[in-house]
Amino acid sequence: QVHLVESGGGLVQAGGSLRLSCAASGRTFSNYGMAWFRQAPGKQREWVAGITSGGSTNSADSVKGRFTISRDNAKNTVYLQMNSLKPEDTAVCICAATRSGYYYASGSHYDYWGQGTQVTVSS
Numbered sequence: 001q002v003h004l005v006e007s008g009g010g011l012v013q014a015g016g017s018l019r020l021s022c023a024a025s026g027r028t029f030s031n032y033g034m035a036w037f038r039q040a041p042g043k044q045r046e047w048v049a050g051i052t053s054g055g056s057t058n059s060a061d062s063v064k065g066r067f068t069i070s071r072d073n074a075k076n077t078v079y080l081q082m083n084s085l086k087p088e089d090t091a092v093c094i095c096a097a098t099r100s101g102y103y104y105a106s107g108s109h110y111d112y113w114g115q116g117t118q119v120t121v122s123s
Contacts, residue, residue, distance in 0.1 A: 002026045002112040004095045009117030012085055016121070020080040022095030022114060030073040033102040035110065036080045038091035038119075048093070049080060050103025058103065063089075085121045092116040 008020040020036070035050040049059035049069035057069050068081045078095060096110040104110070 002029075002032070002097050004097060004112055004114035006093065006095050006114045006117040009093060009119045011120045011122065014085060014087055014121055014123050016085050017081070017083045018085065018119060020082065020093055020095075020117060020119075022078045022080075024076045024078070024097065026076070029076040031099070031101055032097045033100055033104075034069075034071060034078040035096045035098075035103045036069060036078075036093055037096060037107060038089075038093045039116075040088075040091040043091075045094070045107060047105040047107070050105075051078065052103060053101035060105075082119070085119075087121045087123045089119060089121050091119055093119050 003025040005023045031053050033052050036048040037045050038048050039045040051057045051069045051071050066084045071078045094116040095114040097112040098110045
């Protein structure tokens with residue numbers, strides 16, 4: 001069992017930055033593929049970025065060049081650095097883990113989910 005806890009959300013002005021963290025329990029964190037999703041009010045959950053157990057990354061077109069996912073296996077933590085934030089980035093950001101070691105845009109492939117952290121960007 002893996003327990004995921006997100007932190008780092010908050011209120012920021014447009015153009016600002018935030019760094020989200022997702023701390024994972026368990027001894028096999030380094031074997032997991034990790035991802036960030038987000039869900040805005042009234043919208044479906046969408047994949048934001050993913051990182052494999054080997055450190056390969058990718059992100060959605062809507063955040064490419066602004067958001068960066070990374071991981072620190074020694075700290076059992078995955079990060080999402082968010083720069084140049086826009087009001088449309090306002091959402092609950094949720095961390096997810098998959099035992100496969102890869103990342104997927106579809107949430108159905110993930111085994112564990114965090115509770116989420118709120119990101120609000122004011123104009």
